[in-house]
Amino acid sequence: MPGTHGKSARGADLPLIETDQPPGSEATRYDDTLPRDPESAGLARQMVTKAMAAWDLADLSADARLVMSELVTNTLDHAQGSCIRVHVTRIQDYGVRIAVDDRDHTRPEPRRTDWTQERGRGLYLVDAMSAVWGVDPMPWGKRVWAELHNETRKRQHAVASWLLSAARDKRRAVKEWDTDGMALLQCGTLFCAIRLPVPLVEAASPRTDPATVDAFLAEALYGAPVIRCNTGQWFYALVSPSAAERWTAPYTECLGPGYDIGVPRPDLTEHPGRTASYWAVPMSGPGALGSAAAVSQLTAYARFRQAQEEAS
Incomplete structure (x- = not known):
């Protein structure tokens, strides 16, 4: 939901971070609080699709959905708490930052895995598909994020x-x-x-x-x-x-x-x-x-x- 403020109906064990968008302005960030269950990966992907269409970043949409799905799935598998918080933030006119908050302080690390396995490759995929990614410690847990850039637009913005x-x-x-x-x-x-x-x-x-x-x-x-x-x-x-x-x-x-x-x-x-x-x-x-x-x-x-x- 763009510009989320106040208490979410989907869960309340994570603090809500208010966006800085004034009412009626074009959203530069979408946020939502979702239950910590498998269906949330699909809901988060839908939010990414909506944001990419609104920001004319359709060329990044497929990769952004996959990155969001991997970050959410990783949180569902390893974090704690009854809910997670997801963010999609526009970076100027050339990129997007995908982020997921949870209540676990443990820093996730890519782990070696057999590529024939269906699970366990999430952070390797995030690393391969993003321009940069990282983990920010938070008072309540952590935020795992990744940025995807349209390199042509990024160069044009710098120029x-x-x-x-x-x-x-x-x-x-x-x-x-x-x-x-x-x-x-x-x-x-x-x-x-x-x-x-x-x-x-x-x-x-x-x-x-x-x-x-x-x-x-x-x-x-x-x-x-x-x-x-x-x-x-x-x-x-x-x-x-x-x-x-x-x-x-x-x-x-x-x-x-x-x-x-x-x-x-x-x-x-x-x-x-x-x-x-x-x-x-x-x-x-x-x-x-x-x-x-x-x-x-x-x-x-x-x-x-x-x-x-x-x-x-």
């Missing part, structure tokens, strides 16, 4: 937090990302942006369809982050702020201090059409910028290819 450091107004930038998919960020602090005409880049690419050009850029620039702005027909390669001081490649420009550029939300990584911007090469992590030298080599090769075509 977004880093990029927002270049916003003049972070709240406004977040709102722009939410409503328009693009926010204005300052150049010259965290990064500079080398502006490349799309026809120039297409001249170097084997083909000119967006998917091929994007793959070519990722290889030619060694994974450097690149934004494609379809409105103005430009590519923007993000590089170190120091590049603005020495950039000289013709037909291009390095945007440094004093310039703002429209930066797409980090999850916009597919060509959306002719009028929107997207990440032709997504940023691989916070601060993972490209090499200005590699961009310079690309532009030199592109000009060479253009000269060849003009001469033929």
